[in-house]
Amino acid sequence: MHSIEADVLVIGTGFGAAAPALRLAEAGMRVTAIEKGPHIDPAKDLQQTQDPQYALKYLKSMGGRNLGLTYAEGLGGGSPFYEMVSLRAPSHAFEQTDDLGNRLWPRGVDRASLDPFYDVADQMLRVEQIAPHHVPKSGLVFAMMMKNLGYTCERARYAVQGCFGCGFCVTGCIYSAKQSLLLNYLPMAEAAGARIETDLEAEAIDTLDTAEWVQPHGVIASLPYRYLVRCRRRTGSKEHIQFRAKILILGGGTVGTAKLLLRSRESLSRLSPHVGRNIAFNGSVKTAGLLPPSFPDADMFSGRSHPGVISYQFLDSHGTSITVGKPLPLQVIASARLRLHGDERQPTFWGTPHVELMKQFRHRVIVLGAFGMTPPLGWMSHRGGDRFDLHLDGRDRLERYYKETKGLLHSIMRRNGCRLRHADFVNKEGVPHDDLHFSTAHHVGSCRMSDSKSTGVINSMGEVFDYPGMYVTDGAAIPTSLAVNTAHTILANAERVAVSIVERHSVKREQIVASQLR
Amino acid sequence: MSQPATLPRARNAMGRREALSRLGLLSTALLAAGCTPMRIVLRLYPAEFDESQYRDSILRAFVLTVIPGAAQSDPNLIRALIDEDYPLASHSGYLASDLHHSSRSRFGRSFDQLGPDQRTEIVLQAVESGGTTTRLYTGAIFLTQIAYYAGIYDPAAGCRLIGFDGRYRFTGIQATTHPNPDRFLATTLTTTGDPA
Ligand SMILES: Cc1cc2nc3c(=O)[nH]c(=O)nc-3n(C[C@H](O)[C@H](O)[C@H](O)COP(=O)(O)OP(=O)(O)OC[C@H]3O[C@@H](n4cnc5c(N)ncnc54)[C@H](O)[C@@H]3O)c2cc1C
Numbered sequence: 156m157h158s159i160e161a162d163v164l165v166i167g168t169g170f171g172a173a174a175p176a177l178r179l180a181e182a183g184m185r186v187t188a189i190e191k192g193p194h195i196d197p198a199k200d201l202q203q204t205q206d207p208q209y210a211l212k213y214l215k216s217m218g219g220r221n222l223g224l225t226y227a228e229g230l231g232g233g234s235p236f237y238e239m240v241s242l243r244a245p246s247h248a249f250e251q252t253d254d255l256g257n258r259l260w261p262r263g264v265d266r267a268s269l270d271p272f273y274d275v276a277d278q279m280l281r282v283e284q285i286a287p288h289h290v291p292k293s294g295l296v297f298a299m300m301m302k303n304l305g306y307t308c309e310r311a312r313y314a315v316q317g318c319f320g321c322g323f324c325v326t327g328c329i330y331s332a333k334q335s336l337l338l339n340y341l342p343m344a345e346a347a348g349a350r351i352e353t354d355l356e357a358e359a360i361d362t363l364d365t366a367e368w369v370q371p372h373g374v375i376a377s378l379p380y381r382y383l384v385r386c387r388r389r390t391g392s393k394e395h396i397q398f399r400a401k402i403l404i405l406g407g408g409t410v411g412t413a414k415l416l417l418r419s420r421e422s423l424s425r426l427s428p429h430v431g432r433n434i435a436f437n438g439s440v441k442t443a444g445l446l447p448p449s450f451p452d453a454d455m456f457s458g459r460s461h462p463g464v465i466s467y468q469f470l471d472s473h474g475t476s477i478t479v480g481k482p483l484p485l486q487v488i489a490s491a492r493l494r495l496h497g498d499e500r501q502p503t504f505w506g507t508p509h510v511e512l513m514k515q516f517r518h519r520v521i522v523l524g525a526f527g528m529t530p531p532l533g534w535m536s537h538r539g540g541d542r543f544d545l546h547l548d549g550r551d552r553l554e555r556y557y558k559e560t561k562g563l564l565h566s567i568m569r570r571n572g573c574r575l576r577h578a579d580f581v582n583k584e585g586v587p588h589d590d591l592h593f594s595t596a597h598h599v600g601s602c603r604m605s606d607s608k609s610t611g612v613i614n615s616m617g618e619v620f621d622y623p624g625m626y627v628t629d630g631a632a633i634p635t636s637l638a639v640n641t642a643h644t645i646l647a648n649a650e651r652v653a654v655s656i657v658e659r660h661s662v663k664r665e666q667i668v669a670s671q672l673r
Numbered sequence: 674m675s676q677p678a679t680l681p682r683a684r685n686a687m688g689r690r691e692a693l694s695r696l697g698l699l700s701t702a703l704l705a706a707g708c709t710p711m712r713i714v715l716r717l718y719p720a721e722f723d724e725s726q727y728r729d730s731i732l733r734a735f736v737l738t739v740i741p742g743a744a745q746s747d748p749n750l751i752r753a754l755i756d757e758d759y760p761l762a763s764h765s766g767y768l769a770s771d772l773h774h775s776s777r778s779r780f781g782r783s784f785d786q787l788g789p790d791q792r793t794e795i796v797l798q799a800v801e802s803g804g805t806t807t808r809l810y811t812g813a814i815f816l817t818q819i820a821y822y823a824g825i826y827d828p829a830a831g832c833r834l835i836g837f838d839g840r841y842r843f844t845g846i847q848a849t850t851h852p853n854p855d856r857f858l859a860t861t862l863t864t865t866g867d868p869a
């Protein structure tokens with residue numbers, strides 16, 4: 156077996172992994188980042204297509220009876236395929252508590268403490284608020300709906316430069332307008348000396364005999380090799396490679412990191428029992444309606460994939476933000492059976508009534524979506540090997556939330572004169588879920604940060620309890636739903652943890668922050 | 674569903690069981706053998722329905738039933754149903770056979786010779802019949818809709834029926850928005866777009 160030594164091994168290349176890979180390489184450490192998904196060259200590999208085979212090459216999912224999680228696997232993690240929405244989480248999100256009234260975020264981590272790192276993330280991804288004359292039609296129509304009711308609405312913020320609204324953000328930007336991690340963190344990390352390998356999956360983590368279970372301080376050269384990570388190439392010879400690392404950064408995403416730790420539980424016997432638990436899913440609720448004739452056309456298929464606007468009107472009162480969806484045909488058919496409320500014609504989800512509806516889909520349909528601060532009630536269990544199950548607790552509470560939120564969205568539609576469309580959300584075979592079901596790409600928290608091992612997996616600085624030098628820096632670390640899109644908070648937190656790791660190993664914090672802002 | 678009138682060449686029952694177990698459309702979801710009605714698992718159907726002329730004309734009629742108004746001249750009309758990359762391919766002969774025999778026994782004619790209402794009736798009955806038949810037809814409808822509306826075999830063409838243009842052709846940002854956007858925009862709570 157091929158064996159490699161690294162000061163720092165980073166697992167994954169998404170938002171949580173890319174920042175530590177760059178910052179630790181900049182600090183002079185020997186960094187290797189490994190990515191289980193394929194290499195992506197935006198000019199060669201990304202396509203404007205609706206071919207499910209293409210989508211499934213990169214977009215993966217994990218499904219349970221009541222919860223479905225979608226994420227990307229490939230160089231850059233979710234960043235090549237995300238909708239570029241780059242929002243800070245509201246202060247309110249950091250103050251969420253558990254049933255006993257204990258704050259879910261650890262002491263010292265809140266919006267104010269993350270703001271300097273959001274600034275860095277904004278700068279790195281060139282985040283800007285969308286200009287009014289770039290807001291897609293569907294976004295303007297939504298803004299008009301909110302305005303009609305006397306509600307507020309904001310132009311959202313995006314990691315994009317020079318976008319001309321081709322509408323294919325979610326299949327990957329072939330023009331490199333989207334500021335995915337492929338354009339900034341990852342090439343910069345390589346330029347700083349990091350090595351990035353794709354098609355290489357970390358399968359298990361073990362501790363090395365030499366490990367001294369004390370807090371690792373001092374320059375990196377003086378640290379012992381603590382962790383052994385067994386990996387397997389996913390292509391060609393499928394060779395096995397093992398890494399010995401002094402510092403291990405887990406950035407495999409909420410699903411990937413939890414799976415890796417659950418698979419390694421036998422050799423990491425001091426892990427918190429919370430691994431795989433407390434998954435928050437941003438309470439995503441969607442509903443659709445037909446615009447009344449008094450409204451101008453919306454447009455599902457042109458303009459950036461996210462429609463440019465978001466409303467925080469109900470953030471304080473309901474803990475939700477509201478926006479509109481702009482699904483392309485593949486996304487809409489693969490996720491829901493649509494029909495008009497009150498249309499009793501048969502058949503309901505195919506044939507003439509369905510075609511009539513699909514003909515109106517592009518310009519006359521509006522899809523409202525809410526993200527809410529639902530509690531972290533999802534969890535993952537390991538059946539052995541590569542088999543994992545996903546569960547959701549708290550059905551009654553969630554049903555109440557779902558009903559209330561849907562009621563709110565319906566009310567916005569109705570009061571604007573929209574005719575509601577019934578949407579049966581379907582599974583991968585096109586069959587409606589027979590139970591309450593949340594699907595999201597904004598899952599976080601499977602290895603959450605917390606003040607103590609009795610409530611979480613890592614401490615406020617991202618370090619795994621009882622495993623010095625092992626950090627979780629991705630979505631898995633984030634303890635609560637955010638009520639806005641997750642990537643920017645994951646990135647800001649990863650920047651924060653990266654600074655503290657560098658600081659620990661003798662590089663001055665001010666120098667790092669200054670270099671980040673340079 | 675009706676039984677085939679004749680069984681010219683029998684299929685291997687185990688092979689069909691394996692094929693049915695791969696019914697999961699976009700996943701490798703397993704069909705528990707215990708839930709699969711024996712009449713389907715063990716039913717033998719004429720191999721002529723794996724051969725293109727019968728099968729294809731029936732499948733074309735099926736697609737036009739699911740999506741009335743689909744372009745009959747579209748060369749990719751039934752491709753997803755017989756594409757080995759999708760799990761329906763191994764069931765398309767059976768699907769055609771089932772449509773054929775149901776319409777024969779109900780209307781005395783082959784499915785592709787029926788009028789739109791009769792075809793709809795046949796498919797509706799199959800969709801509502803429960804068990805594996807429902808799964809098979811639901812899966813076939815689902816794949817048909819994905820393939821046609823998303824234009825999966827011709828990214829440049831999209832789907833004219835629903836106004837999906839497919840691959841982007843430069844129109845400029847102004848084509849994606851309305852003029853004078855400020856007239857639409859509501860009052861704001863923030864100056865930056867980030868929540869407080
Ligand atoms: C279609 C889509 C659109 C989205 N749009 C937005 C948006 O507009 N704004 C927003 O804020 N969020 C958006 N999100 C969510 C956002 O992409 C995620 O929150 C974010 O990518 C999560 O970051 P992460 O670092 O936790 O993990 P990821 O970005 O998912 O990265 C994890 C990486 O680790 C790799 N990996 C996992 N396990 C292993 C292993 N064992 N060995 C090696 N590598 C491994 C994975 O392949 C993956 O590449 C979107 C998500 C999707 C799917």
